[in-house]
Amino acid sequence: MEISVTSEGGPGVTVISLVGEADVSTAARLREELVRAVGDGGPAYVVDLSRVPFLDSTALGVLVGRLKAVRSAGGDLVLVTDDQRLLRNFAITGLDKVFQIFPTISEATAALS
Numbered sequence: 001m002e003i004s005v006t007s008e009g010g011p012g013v014t015v016i017s018l019v020g021e022a023d024v025s026t027a028a029r030l031r032e033e034l035v036r037a038v039g040d041g042g043p044a045y046v047v048d049l050s051r052v053p054f055l056d057s058t059a060l061g062v063l064v065g066r067l068k069a070v071r072s073a074g075g076d077l078v079l080v081t082d083d084q085r086l087l088r089n090f091a092i093t094g095l096d097k098v099f100q101i102f103p104t105i106s107e108a109t110a111a112l113s
Helices: 028-039 057-073 084-093 106-113
Strands: 004-007 012-022 042-053 076-082
Touching: 004 028, 012 028, 012 106, 028 042, 028 057, 042 057, 042 106, 057 076, 057 084, 076 106
Parallel strands: 012 042, 042 076
Antiparallel strands: 004 012
């Protein structure tokens, strides 16, 4: 399955929406698209995972890499999902302590403002 990545800039916050499975077969494209989106936006990013049915450890690594890059440049990156399977992946790996995860884009955007 393919993954689609789109980004939309707002006032100080760029929302990056992912659609499709984020796994080892799509990780390289995901990384490229996130690097492009993060390079084009401002200092605050919301990555919307609400239309991602599956996220494996390779894709988690891509997200961690972008988080580190954004934070080292003085910005922040938060995630959006209310999918219990994805939330479980973050909890099992301890990444729920690393990422701020919100159930909606509006809550995530408000937290970055």
